[in-house]
Amino acid sequence: MRCGDANPALETPTRMDDFVSASDGGKSVNPGEHTELVLEYASCNLVLVQAKTFSDYVPTSEYVFDRTFGAMVGAKVWLDDGQHLCPFASDGGTWIFGCQSGIYPVPSSCQATECLHGSETCP
Numbered sequence: 865m866r867c868g869d870a871n872p873a874l875e876t877p878t879r880m881d882d883f884v885s886a887s888d889g890g891k892s893v894n895p896g897e898h899t900e901l902v903l904e905y906a907s908c909n910l911v912l913v914q915a916k917t918f919s920d921y922v923p924t925s926e927y928v929f930d931r932t933f934g935a936m937v938g939a940k941v942w943l944d945d946g947q948h949l950c951p952f953a954s955d956g957g958t959w960i961f962g963c964q965s966g967i968y969p970v971p972s973s974c975q976a977t978e979c980l981h982g983s984e985t986c987p
Contacts, residue, residue, distance in 0.1 A: 899982035908974035938966030
């Protein structure tokens, strides 16, 4: 891979079942996506997933899914330049940046009804 090329191995998960097991009704975390926490907001039909999807040293990304269909409806994703471009600093440092779109954050009128922990503890 040349500097500046996108890393083809880095793909943003786009469905809820990328993070939770469909075989048990979403009651266990799928390995491999570094899921930290899954919060269900039943009254708003939403599920929030916190995960370190691209790197362990950037902030946790958050994905919002439609609870019924599992489709992503919003997110705040954190990336670093090392995943997409060569480091800019001569000391090998990287830049961290985030972007958000869609239904994010979960509306404050929604109340969490269930929590499934991955590597983090439920609030």
